[in-house]
Amino acid sequence: MKYLDEFRDPALAQGILGRIRHTATRPWAIMEVCGGQTHSLLRHGIEQELTGVVELLHGPGCPVCVTPAAQIDIACQLALRPGVILASFGDMLRVPGNRGSLLNAKGQGGRVRLVYSPLDAVELAKQNPTDEVVFFAVGFETTVPTTALAVLQADRLGLTNFCVLTAHVRVQPAMEAIASDPACRVNGFLAAGHVCTVAGFETYDEFTARYNMPVVVTGFEPVDLLEGIHECVRLLEAGSNVVVNQYERSVRSAGNETARQLIDRVYQIADRPWRGLGVIPRGGLVMRPEWSRFDATTRFGEFADCVGGEHDCRSGDVLSGRIRPPECAQFGIGCTPETPMGAPMVSSEGACAAYYRYARQPAGLESGTVAESRLGGL
Ligand code: SF4
Secondary structure (H helix, E strand, C coil): CCCHHHHHCHHHHHHHHHHHHHHCCCCEEEEEEEHHHHHHHHHCCHHHHCCCCEEEEEEEECHHHHCCHHHHHHHHHHHCCCCEEEEECHHHCCCCECCECHHHHHHCCCCEEECCCHHHHHHHHHHCCCCEEEEEEEECCCCHHHHHHHHHHHHHHCCCCEEEEEEEECHHHHHHHHHCCCCCCCCEEEEEHHHHHHHCCCCHHHHHHHHCCCEEEECCCHHHHHHHHHHHHHHHHHCCCCEEECCCCCCCCCCCHHHHHHHHHHEEEEEEEECCCEEEEEEEEEECHHHHHHEHHHHHCCCCCCCCCCCCCCHHHHHCCCCCHHHCCCECCCECCCCCCCHHHHCCCCHHHHHHHHCCCCCCCCCCHHHHHHHHCC
């Protein structure tokens, strides 16, 4: 299959659904790591269709969601500093910190500019030589290469008014944190295909051996996801804890060597706090000392501590799969996309936003109706 339509083929999807039902002898708990996969599962009614067959748990793979409130606070403080322009992806603007969001900071006079790429921020620095441009870098291994490229580009251009506030995180350590939790209910993982396109999946061999569970590298279309779930169920039923690559059209075991080298040139692995999950060992990246002149935390020094906020938000429980979004008492009541109380309701990849948008079904809907109407209507 080479073209996108084939990965949305309703008949093919229904056939794989049948094979999953036939293979599963118990409702295995499978966690998809990526927020994009979560949205696809809900948008196409796959989760509803597998009710009672497979329990889908939603993981922490939404970079906007896991960026700590304290990091948003620092970004807001920078935006409000005279002479500073804070460049950010649009997804981050409404995410609440402890004392408001970047949008609030903008409303208070902060200079916040929306960019589509870190290289846009470099361009902004070129065009505004008397200002300091700080790029707020969030994202997993997929987005780090372009941030690294921006740093190298700024260096090549001799820019002294560009730097990066880094909040980049790594996926596999978060999976390890979830798998090593004594309360973990996950039987197998669907690894995020796009992250593996960059990082590869060789390191998952050790993971599957240590945590005694299979990992299936999976894409994002309905047929991708159903194939990934079917493969994971098949492995679980066979007691086989290995790594399988469902996303062969994009992922190689070693990943993208050029992108990995780019990351390694500018960044190094470090412990990093995740929103709701605490500090995850080796869970993020920091700039290498030789590039510290492009590091906003080095350039701007200390920031005021901020505390409070998000008391009633259970994002940590949502991001680790301990609860589904509707189990949060605020879901759809105090917390909606218009009045978000936490990042998972703001982000376009957040699990709470996905449930709000796709899974608030009227009571009494018969099992199968959602998937038939959505998969059939693809
Ligand atoms: S529904 Fe809102 S308050 Fe509850 S966990 Fe999700 S983002 Fe937080």
